[in-house]
Amino acid sequence: LVYMWLVDRRVFHDWRLILKALLLLIIPLALYLLIPLRAPHTPYLELPLTQDRTLLLYENSLANFFRFVLGGPFGGSVDLSVDLGQRVAMAGGFLLNEIGWAGIILALAGVGCLAYARKWALLALLGLAYLASVAFNLVYTIGDIYVLFIPSYLLLILWMAIGAGCLVIPLLSRPTVAALLVVLFFTLPLWTAASQYPDADQSWNRQARTHWEAILAEPLPPDAVLVSNDRNDMMPMWYLQYVDEIRTDLLGLFPLITPEYPSLGHVLDLALSTGRPAYLIKEM
Structure with missing residues (x-):
C-alpha cells in the first residue's frame, strides 16, 4: 500500500481496480478451503481417550475455521516481552549463516544504490516488507522460527542483485572486467550451496525413526498413553x-494439543484421567 501511495495514489480512487486487486488477494487464500474439506477424512483429529471420551483436535465449523486461519491456536507463541537483544542476535546469526558477510555487504550496497537513485517507492516496498517479516519473527517464540525467516532472505537476495548491478553497470565500457565481476557474483550462491549442502542433506537422517x-x-502395555513436552x-x-x-x-499427547491443555502439567492430568497406563517418553 505504501508503494502504491508513493507511485500513484490516484489508484486508491479507482474502485474497480481496488475490487480487482482484492479478488487477486482472495483467490490464493482459497487454498485454506483444503482444511475443512480434508478435516473429515483426517483420522488423528479425533483421539479416543476412553470408551466414552474423545479429544477433538479440530472442530470442523465455520467459526473455528476462521479462528484457525487467523492464527488463533498460535497466538500464545507471540511474546512481546522477549529479550530483544538476544532475538536480534539470533536473527543475525541466521542471516550470517545463510548469505555470509559478502552477501550482507552486497545487500547493503543494493539498499544504498536504491537510496542514491532516490527509488523511494521500491525501497519502501522491499524495506517495509523485510522489516515487517523480521519484526514478527523476533516476537514469535516457536522452536523452528528459523524457517519463517526465509521470506526475508528472498528480499535480501533482491537487494544483493541490485547491489551487484550497481557495481557492474559502471564497468560496462570494459566488458571483460564486467563479465568477470558477474561470474564472481554468481560464485557466491554456488559456494554457499556447496559449503552448506552437507547440513541441508538429511537423506541419511533416520534418527527420529530409530528413536x-x-x-x-x-x-508397553496395550492402550498406553505416551507423553512429551514437545509436539x-x-x-x-x-x-x-x-x-x-x-x-x-x-495415544500420544503433548502440550497445546488443544488450547485447553497449554502445559505439561495439564497434559499429565489428562493422561492420568483416562485411567490408561501413562509414560513419559523422556526426562522432563
Whole structure:
C-alpha cells in the first residue's frame, strides 16, 4: 500500500481496480478451503481417550475455521516481552549463516544504490516488507522460527542483485572486467550451496525413526498413553501409527494439543484421567 501511495495514489480512487486487486488477494487464500474439506477424512483429529471420551483436535465449523486461519491456536507463541537483544542476535546469526558477510555487504550496497537513485517507492516496498517479516519473527517464540525467516532472505537476495548491478553497470565500457565481476557474483550462491549442502542433506537422517522404533519395541502395555513436552517429539510416532500401522493402540499427547491443555502439567492430568497406563517418553 505504501508503494502504491508513493507511485500513484490516484489508484486508491479507482474502485474497480481496488475490487480487482482484492479478488487477486482472495483467490490464493482459497487454498485454506483444503482444511475443512480434508478435516473429515483426517483420522488423528479425533483421539479416543476412553470408551466414552474423545479429544477433538479440530472442530470442523465455520467459526473455528476462521479462528484457525487467523492464527488463533498460535497466538500464545507471540511474546512481546522477549529479550530483544538476544532475538536480534539470533536473527543475525541466521542471516550470517545463510548469505555470509559478502552477501550482507552486497545487500547493503543494493539498499544504498536504491537510496542514491532516490527509488523511494521500491525501497519502501522491499524495506517495509523485510522489516515487517523480521519484526514478527523476533516476537514469535516457536522452536523452528528459523524457517519463517526465509521470506526475508528472498528480499535480501533482491537487494544483493541490485547491489551487484550497481557495481557492474559502471564497468560496462570494459566488458571483460564486467563479465568477470558477474561470474564472481554468481560464485557466491554456488559456494554457499556447496559449503552448506552437507547440513541441508538429511537423506541419511533416520534418527527420529530409530528413536521411536526403540521406544515402541519396549514392552508397553496395550492402550498406553505416551507423553512429551514437545509436539515434534510425538510426530514420528503418529507417522509410524497412521502410515506404517505400528502400535495404533497407543495415544500420544503433548502440550497445546488443544488450547485447553497449554502445559505439561495439564497434559499429565489428562493422561492420568483416562485411567490408561501413562509414560513419559523422556526426562522432563
